[in-house]
Amino acid sequence: MRTTRRAALAGFLVALVAAPASAQTVKIGFITTLSGPQGAIGEHMKNSVELALDHLGRKVGGLDVEVIYGDDQVKPDVGKQLADEMLKKHKVHFVSGVIWSNVMLAVAPTVTGAGTFMIGTNAGPHELAGKMCHELFFTTSWQNDQTPEAMGKYMQDQNITDVYAMAPNYAAGKDMIAGVKRYFKNKIVGEVYTQLGQQDYQAEISQLRAASPKAVFVFYPGGMGIQFLKQYAQAGLRGQIPLYSVYTVDEISLPAVKEAALGQFETRYWSPDLKNEANQKYVVDYRKKYGKMPVFYGAQSYDGIMLIDAAVKAVKGDLTNKKGMIAAMRQADYKSTRGPYKYNVNHFPIENFYLLKAVQDPSGELVMQIQKTVFENHKDSYSAECPMKW
């Protein structure tokens, strides 16, 4: 089994003599970010794909499997080129992965347009949930807005009277705050958009303190989150104004922030402590194999392989039977790390969302723990725009 992507130049030479791909091998192209600072996420995703294959005995749907990994470098045009390469050169049956919404918007239509399955395992831009939905597109993650909607609902349930909201100044940042507002109907006293990739938030924290809100909501993914949390704690606000967030604290950033995140609230559809058989197996084996805590990006990618496995099984290895595989995937009949779920008409999961809190476990390690269920079987807000019927 070959798991690395074949180089184009070598490929070009080989292609002159190579036989067409054997129908007995399932080919999966997995696009994620492997190099650069964001490579940490891609590493978790790739690890989880490999773990899923281990659990499946290196077979998918009973067939041999070949996974071709591609590094999108967080660039939509590179992602698109990788997709073309996987489709046209490797003639893959499935493309999976993709962290970023913009890369997904470039990749997904390319893949589905070529009549191939796109199994997203992270990005869930609203376009793909609504007007651009497609029968060959499935995701094992969520629609971007669902998570902040859950946080909005929780804050509303707590009857917090006024909230100060902050996010980076880009599309996802605005979507996140819009998502909160859909369920949070009390007052937003401040809505601040900071520069994408900003490092220092002291100026904004000073403004925030002066506004003295009851709570703060932020969306700061990756390094931005680490800096914001540290600086929020250093400004002495950690104990004073409760901080709620989405996609800001996760198992990648927790080891870098530690105590500065203590008491942080997040909403999410998955957590390592989710009690179901598939998840416990995934978490335990992941920690055993890779020596660190898995993160939701990984859980979704693990699920992606499992979903493909279920679909190939359902058609008994007949990879040309796309109708059959679509029908099988719509059942979501596999052991997901989040527990059982159903697909909405737009092929986005209808799933639970939980409130998580950063706490210290008995060993002193900081972990995210589920506090309560905010939403049960939550549907995304765009499925009505999707023309697909089934």
Place this chain on the structure above:
Amino acid sequence: MADTLLAIRGLSKRFGGLLASDRIDLDVARGETHAIIGPNGAGKTTLIGQLAGDLRPDSGSIHFAGQDVTRLDAPHRARRGLARSFQVTSIFREFSALDNVTLAVQAHAGRSFRFWRSARSEPALREPARAALEAVGLGARADVLAARLAHGEQRQLEIAMALATEPRMLLLDEPVAGMGLDESQKMVRFLAMLRRRITIVLVEHDMDAVFTLADRISVMVYGRIIATGTPSEVRGSDDVRRAYLGEDRA
């Protein structure tokens, strides 16, 4: 004076604490070869710089061919017929000798917003360029890369470029500096040929060259012109002897 080509009035230029040009007045007549001499640091190159338009004077005026050029920059003065050579050789080193002069011809011809036809295949540029190279004795070296020319040849090339712009006045900043005896004599003979045809302002340390070429000489010390006259007048002036030659020999 109807015959005055260059008229300088009250020209001053200060660098920090140093007064490099101190209320300079100078007239250069059409056809004249006018040498400016003086010890190092007297402000000769600063004066040339202001004449050429590279330096802007703090006060004073420069009239060239009856027009005030004080506020014009170097390219505009060049197009009005003020050509120059530099103290340190300044050529297009990556181009052939012929290309160097072709560029000068082109600059003089104007109309450089032409994008299609190869400039190297235009006889209108190439022929005058060749002629200018022949004139300075570099005809045989036309296709040699300028950087590979001998030092003396590079100085000649500079003069050829200056001539190719068909100037009314040549500003020469130490044209024989760093040359061997042979080369320097060749250059002096060549410049002597140019005399009368072109007005020349010459800054030079080589007194043989100066006294061979100059119609009149101005002596600069500490940014001031302390004397102007014919070579024999300057040679005989006590002021000059004291201020310049005396100091030079001390």
Place this chain on the structure above:
Amino acid sequence: MAISRRTLALVAGGALLALVPPIAALTNQPFYLDLFRRMMIFAIAAVSLDLILGYGGMVSFGHAAYLGIGAYAVGIPAFHGVDNGWLQWGLAIAASALAAAVIGAVSLRTSGVSFIMITLAFAQMLYYLGISLETYGGDNGMRLAGRSRFGGPIDLREPAVFYYVVLAILVLLLTLGNRLVASRFGMVIRAARSNEVRARAIGFSPFRYKLTAFVIAGGAGGLAGALLANQTEYLTPDFMHWTRSGEIMFMVILGGMGTLFGPVIGAVVLLLLEDVLSALTTHWQIILGPILILVVLFAKRGLFGLVAGAETRDG
């Protein structure tokens, strides 16, 4: 013999590029059409930069800005339902040229490091402007509604047709560029690069010529952007990020600046190198970085110098 070797290299290169579609079709590997088309599009961007960088000595660290403007000039009309290619591409060239005129008018007052930084600053401003264009996807960018339409046999949805369009533009640009750098105009900007003081002393005012060259390069860069938008069918402000400018610059250096054909090789080799190395290891940048340094230190005339032999450039 240098000239014949150079000509040989050019003819061989051109023939090779022209043969990609039939070979790809024969081997049933249409992907290589996409790959080489993408390389040629970046080659167009690199050649346009070479005009000012290699011949004009203007180290613009913001050339990716035109890539972005060109892409948006296709994407925005397409978003509003205008898919006429002549209009879109014309707009791409005009808008980039206009931006270059403004950027150049300010930047060319400075030189050296200040020039590098100010061109970078302008590109960054445009990058942030792109992010703030919410209607057009902001940071996410947007999908191109459809490839530009030209009518008749020019149907860009046909991969081979699009390929030959890009190849034709590349050849046209190289031809025009080749004429331009040898023309009176080209001689002026090369002279100004070689020795600006001397150029001024013989009567050239370099600013006007440099600005014109800057505008021409910007326009050509914009056209590359329009092609890139059609290639990826997606456009984002990321096209304008400063690292993208660095990449284009590196293509020029790698191939050999001031050679016009060099940047084409540079673009092909850099993109292949990225592809090959990233297949070897996720830590491919630790190999690419030192390769960059070695090329700068030891291969001053770039790869074209190695292929085409001595005297690939003058002036």
Place this chain on the structure above:
Amino acid sequence: MSINFALLLEQTLNGLQYGVMLFLMAAGLTLVFGIMNLVNLAHGSLYMVGAYLATAFTEKTGSFVLGVALALPATLLVGVVVEIVALRTLYERDHLDQVLATFGLILFFNELVAIVWGRAAIFTSVPPFLSGHFRVLPGLPYPTYRAVIILVGIAVAIMLWALVTRTRLGMRIRAGASNRTMISALGVDIRQLYTFVFGLGAALAGLAGAMAGPVYSVQPGMGEGILIQVFVVIVIGGIGSIRGAVVGAIVVGMADTLGRAFLKPLLATIISPPAADKAGPALASMSIYLLMAAVLFFRPEGLFPARGRS
């Protein structure tokens, strides 16, 4: 949102502190720039290396002060090695070659750090004895650590000023900044001086990184975000001038901070609030670039050009 006095004071302090952070980076870069005429994009990588080394040493020794103190000579050493191995031959090259070679160094260092420490951010925190607050004014607490950054920055500025104006070495550095041929005429071993200056610049970048570690995210590529801003600083200040670096850093720090804090409310008084919501953040992120373009338009050499440079 009204702009009250205490908030204005606090934001001014924030701007000053950010400016000091930029200055720590800018000082080394402008020295290397001014003296060796080297455009070093990899300065941000040295900042990153400093942050990582300080974190590692702090963990090993258990002391933040010791960790920073060890990181300085270590980063200096890294700088010296880089100078000798890769950069030495670049001084006589044009800026283009320098930009590209040091761009290559960035790629190299980012991956090297990712290999050694992993791609994910590593843990850093403010040491307990600096983690508190003090009251600037009643009702205006300020993080002690940020105040320490300001003090360190001022101390570095004074030390650099003393080094440059009061010592023999400083005289050589000044001479080198204004006239490269003169300095060899003085009989100074120019290679040694260059290596030393580059090492000094690296140590300053390392100090900036070490100080930044507890506040920012220590991860591969952390240097690039700040690098561009630092270039803006030294171009505004005038390349090669320490004084320019000080002024440029404070100006950029203030413009950036105050722009982020007050641009939106100010705009809202002129245009409609929703429009201000849109334009404010966009303008704030462009503010320093606009500032630089404006400065260069009127003073192409920056505010304080180093003397003797044309």
